[in-house]
Amino acid sequence: MPTLSSGRSGATTAQDKWAAHLAAWAIPQHILERAPESPWGFPPSLFLPSEEEQNPAHRRALEVLPPSGWILDVGAGGGASSLPLGGRVGVIVALDESAAMLETFGREADRLGIEHRAIQGSWPEASPEAPLVDVVICGNVFYNVGALAPFALALGRHAGIRVVAELTERHPQVALNDFWRHFHGLDRPEGPTCEDALEVLTEAGIEAHLERWKRTPPDRSRTRPELVAFVRRRLCLTQERDSEIDELLGERAVLQPGDMATLWWDV
Numbered sequence: 430m431p432t433l434s435s436g437r438s439g440a441t442t443a444q445d446k447w448a449a450h451l452a453a454w455a456i457p458q459h460i461l462e463r464a465p466e467s468p469w470g471f472p473p474s475l476f477l478p479s480e481e482e483q484n485p486a487h488r489r490a491l492e493v494l495p496p497s498g499w500i501l502d503v504g505a506g507g508g509a510s511s512l513p514l515g516g517r518v519g520v521i522v523a524l525d526e527s528a529a530m531l532e533t534f535g536r537e538a539d540r541l542g543i544e545h546r547a548i549q550g551s552w553p554e555a556s557p558e559a560p561l562v563d564v565v566i567c568g569n570v571f572y573n574v575g576a577l578a579p580f581a582l583a584l585g586r587h588a589g590i591r592v593v594a595e596l597t598e599r600h601p602q603v604a605l606n607d608f609w610r611h612f613h614g615l616d617r618p619e620g621p622t623c624e625d626a627l628e629v630l631t632e633a634g635i636e637a638h639l640e641r642w643k644r645t646p647p648d649r650s651r652t653r654p655e656l657v658a659f660v661r662r663r664l665c666l667t668q669e670r671d672s673e674i675d676e677l678l679g680e681r682a683v684l685q686p687g688d689m690a691t692l693w694w695d696v
């Protein structure tokens with residue numbers, strides 16, 4: 430783990446600790462150089478809305494969303510965090526840095542008959558392009574963001590009523606740690622966690638609530654080959670290792686953790 434940076438007072442901030450935790454996930458250069466594709470991308474098919482009922486994060490958004498209310502979904506992916514809100518929604522503005530994700534989002538929203546707009550860009554840099562809405566949603570993005578405090582503060586500036594962020598209880602890549610040990614002989618970090626995120630928000634002056642829940646079913650992947658491809662990509666492996674990945678997956682049909690949390694705050 431890298432040395433934690435400290436401020437002039439010598440105190441280490443929650444934001445510093447969060448950034449150092451995430452930096453510890455960096456993939457060693459010699460492995461990265463041999464990666465056939467970027468290990469960090471997200472396959473849109475893994476982030477489609479599932480057929481499951483609304484989860485507790487959806488309900489936190491719905492309990493304050495006015496009829497025909499506007500939603501801004503930051504890091505919208507395939508729409509799993511906002512499209513299940515369905516009928517109550519007026520317009521969903523989907524913001525994502527990935528054009529492929531926004532295309533998937535658009536197709537799903539059209540299929541469901543939900544009015545939507547797309548903004549391609551990275552938050553918070555692209556935030557000036559986003560409108561002020563009723564509820565801002567941000568699902569499963571926090572662990573991608575080193576500078577979490579400015580990211581979260583910008584979410585709040587676009588919400589008229591509430592911000593709802595869904596995240597796994599701990600960094601989702603922890604689920605791949607035994608694969609890293611097996612294929613690369615590497616021990617990976619065990620965090621950060623949703624509590625570390627809450628500390629960053631508190632330090633930034635945000636009074637957020639933390640709520641834990643179980644995701645059922647805990648996986649959004651559709652098929653075994655998709656799951657194998659996901660592991661292959663994250664682990665910087667080539668297709669020749671697919672059968673070994675498949676073997677190591679064993680009975681596991683899921684990789685995304687089922688232990689979830691919602692961080693939400695009113696503005």
Ligand SMILES: C[S@@+](CC[C@H](N)C(=O)[O-])C[C@H]1O[C@@H](n2cnc3c(N)ncnc32)[C@H](O)[C@@H]1O
Nearest residue numbers: 476504505506509525526527530551552568569
């Ligand atoms: C793990 S997916 C989650 C998608 C969806 N919200 C969900 O919960 O299923 C993360 C998404 O956030 C996007 N993303 C990550 N960091 C971002 C940033 N700083 N600004 C905009 N999009 C970002 C990625 O492109 C990806 O689509």
